[in-house]
Amino acid sequence: MVTRRLTQKDIARLAGVSQATVSFVLNGSPENANRIPPETRERVQKVIRETGYVADPVxxxxxxxxxxxLGVFTYEPAFPSAQADFFTPFLLGIEEAAQELGYDLLLLTGAGVKRRIFGDNVRLRLADGCIILGRQFDRDELTRLVAGDFPFVAVGRRDDAGGPVPYVGGGYVAATTALVDRAKALGHQRIAYVGLNEGAESTLDRWIGFEPALGGADLVHTQFAVAQPPGETLDALLAAGATCVFFTELADAIAVDAVARHRGISVPADLSIVVLGNHIRAEEHGRRFTSFSIPREAMGRAATQMLVRRVENDAPVEQVLLDCAIVEGDTLGPVSTKHIRNT
Amino acid sequence: MVTRRLTQKDIARLAGVSQATVSFVLNGSPENANRIPPETRERVQKVIRETGYVADPVxxxxxxxxxxxLGVFTYEPAFPSAQADFFTPFLLGIEEAAQELGYDLLLLTGAGVKRRIFGDNVRLRLADGCIILGRQFDRDELTRLVAGDFPFVAVGRRDDAGGPVPYVGGGYVAATTALVDRAKALGHQRIAYVGLNEGAESTLDRWIGFEPALGGADLVHTQFAVAQPPGETLDALLAAGATCVFFTELADAIAVDAVARHRGISVPADLSIVVLGNHIRAEEHGRRFTSFSIPREAMGRAATQMLVRRVENDAPVEQVLLDCAIVEGDTLGPVSTKHIRNT
DNA sequence: TGACTGTGCTAATACGTATTACTAGCGTAG
DNA sequence: CTACGCTAGTAATACGTATTAGCACAGTCA
Structure with missing residues (x-):
């Protein structure tokens, strides 16, 4: 812009005082504030009002x-519609909490270009701290963050990275275990698992909650892969004599459910389906899957509050898991007598 | 944090050089860059690598x-789900364009508390410029923005406020006129209007495009109010003998359409409905209303690009209206012979 | 030998604000 | 009348970086 910004020096000149006086008028601490008499104070404030001056926050x-x-860092862009449903609830909680605590948000997203926290022109440090959002996360950068002195909190559980990572995660392990127990209570003894059992912590947590909870039940089929042809998955499930299948991906569950319906296989009478997690607007698919709900908004809120604690009070690392409520749904039922006889 | 941040002075000490040398190694201009010989350069960079130092952007x-x-200012909170569908597409475009141009976004949203641009603790100025988003907008603040030297661009047309306001808006006037013309071409002569005809520019634009376009057609009923009981609205429309009604609010159209269906009144055979604007996920209502689509994402992109032009090149005020494509939909049809006889 | 030209750095300063240290002027207690 | 304290300010400095000006030294040329 052509006209340079106003500075306190300009205000001082116009009011016939020094820059320091202007600063005192603006924000003198109580003991210093009364050093400026009302007349001078008013004179300065008049100039400030007339010019519309505001202090440069930088x-x-x-x-x-x-x-x-507070910075909000995501590797994936936050808004494009494919991601929007995933990020929006987190951002909602983050925004609300930030607002309450008097913080603004600096959005640092990585669309297309691989964006790194430690780059050449890192503007992240403009923020007082940052929230790490997103499924993928570079391990090296996490390690550097942990080692460094920049306050941050991850949304989602993270394994240690040269030290404990402060996070607010979802209690996927416990929720998964609860669902397995529920399936067993309904008589299911031949259970299958479709989903990854390695990779991101959030993915792994499902498996960690699942496998030990089986107890006496038989794990008759596992497919450590997602987005496979649903027909083949269903074939394998039936061939293995599974009465209940756990999916980590809603999309897989929807696809297999659709194929099953098409073939006249009834869910949950012939085959129970459990989904480990939920997804906004899952209702659109006309099926309420038995699953657990991820408290995304609450996670965003809690992470923000934790971050502010770390920024303002240098609070120690906290690791919090929020409960995931079980969603009853319509896809987990008792084992049919047919199956029991079969087995 | 307990440990103070690293500064160039620290790096300089560790590398046995001066702070200025560190700065040159980091970002010396071409002519100065080669003043630092490779050995020194490498020595400094080694320390930087080892310490993980990054320059303080502030x-x-x-x-x-x-x-x-770039600041994104909204009076209403951006994420809460009620608003999310409204803001998200704009933010999508803004985020993409900002990313491409190498800018980050500072989100300044106003949840609950009345948030003002000119307040005590204005952090807006941290940004190089800002985008104004939202339906309501304080006139005084707009005037001050126009008068000031802080670069900004509004999303949505704005009337002059002590000077022209830079904006990227939607061509609601033209699109509304086109829909009126279409209705007239289908024989409609008895037309009604349900919506506000004053207030925000975006609302007003519908009326501005509507009223003059009527030409010879009769405006048999107007209801300058929204969110009224749909039954009463429908009664009034029928009593007035309207064959086509224009709504500014999708919600009103949905409600009236539902009552009509309930009463056995066919749309569009008995009554045509046109909605002046669209809404994300309108399809969920099972009806494709004849309307026009607001290019929200494109508006966000264009506004961001315009803002960057203003920030970087001090570009003059621009005012741009983007075309709104007509959505054919299923709710505008030819006048039925019954009506023609009736009239 | 003395002036000149690079080379490879460092010293100094600016950016705008907050804050600490100080000072000039004046009244008053001792 | 000196010392002290109070009032109403101002001067100076720090924050961390970018950048301009400049300095010490070596080599070159006349």
Whole structure:
């Protein structure tokens, strides 16, 4: 812009005082505030009102060290519609909590270009701390974050990375275990698992909650892969004599359910389906899968509050898992007598 | 945090050089860059690598004056689900364009608390410029923005506020006119209008496009109010002998359409419905209303690009209206002979 | 030998604000 | 009348970086 920004020096000149006086008028601490008599104070404030001057937050931050800004870092872009349903609930909670605590949000997303926290022109540090969002996360960067002095909190559980990672995650392990127990209570002894059992912590947690919970039940089929042809998956499930199948991916469950319906296989009478997690607007598919609900909004809120604790009070690392409520749904039922006889 | 941040001074000490040398190694201009010989350069970079030092963007900004941050200001909170569908497409476009241009976004949203641009603790200025989003907008603040030197662009047309307001809006006037013309071409002569005819520019634009376009057609009923009981609205429409009704609010159209269906009144055979605008996920209502589509994502992109032009090149005020494509839909049909006889 | 030209750095400064240290002027207690 | 304290400010400095100006030294040319 052509006209340079107003500075306190300009205000001082116009009011016939020094820059320091202007600063005192603006934000003198109680003991210093009364050093400026009302007349001078009013004269300065008049100039400020007339000019519409506001202090440059950047310079302010230089002195104070804090900005009241929280960074939200995602590797994937936050808004494109494919991701929007995933990110939006988290952002909702983050925004609300930030608002309550008097912080603004700096969005740092990585669309297309691989964006890194430690890059050449890292603007992340403009924020007082940051929230890490997203499924993938570079291990090296996490390690550097843990080692560094920049406050951050991850949304989603993370394994240690050269030290404990502060996070707010979902209690997937416990929720998965609860669902397995429920299936067993309904008589299911021949259970299958379709989903990955390695990779991101959130994925792994399902398996960790699942496998030990089986107890006496038989794991008659596993498919450690997602997005496979649903017909083949269904074939394998039936061939193995599974009465109940756990999916980690809603999309897989939907596809297999559709094929089953098409073939006249009844869910849950012939085959029970459990989905380990939920997805916004899952109702659109006309099926309420038995699953657990991920408290995304609450996770965002909690992570934000935790981050502010770390920023303001240098609070120690916390690791929190929020409960995932079980969604009853319509796809987990008792084992049919047909199956019991079969087995 | 307990451990102070690393500064260039620390790096300089560790590498046995001066702070200026570190700065040159980091980002010396071409002519100065080769003043540092490879050995020294490597020595400094080694220390930087080992310590994980990154320059403080705040200090950087102090010197350079630019931040590569764009503020996004909304009076209403951006994420809460009620608003999410409204804001998300704009944010999508804004985020994409910002990413391409190498800017980050500072989200300044107003949840609950009345948030003002000119307040005590204005962090907006941290950004190099800002995008104004949202339906309501304080006139005084807009005037001050126009008068000031802070670059901004509004999403949505705005009337002059002590000067022209830079904006990227939707061509609601033209699109509304086109829909009126279409209705007239289908024989409609008895037309009604349900919606506000004052208030925000975006609302007003519908009326501005509508009223003059009527030409010879009769405006048999107007209801300058929204969210009224749909039964009463329908009664009034029928009593007035309207064959086609224009709604500014999708919600009103949905409600009236539902009552009509319930009463056995066929749309569009007995009554045509046109909606002036669209809404994400309108399909969920099982009806494709004849309307026009608002290019929200494109508006966000265009506004961002315009803002960057203003920030970087001090470009003059631009005012752009993007075309709104007509959505054919199923609710505008030819006038039935019954009506023609009736009239 | 003395002036000149690079080379390879460092010193100094600016950016805008907050804050600490100080000072000039004046009244008053001792 | 000196010392002290109070009032109403101002001067100076720090924050961390970018950048300009400049300095010490070596080599070159006349």
């Amino acid at each position: 310079a302010r931050r230089m002195v104070k060290g804090l900005n009241r800004i | 200090a950087r900004r102090m010197v350079k004056g630019l931040n590569r941050i």
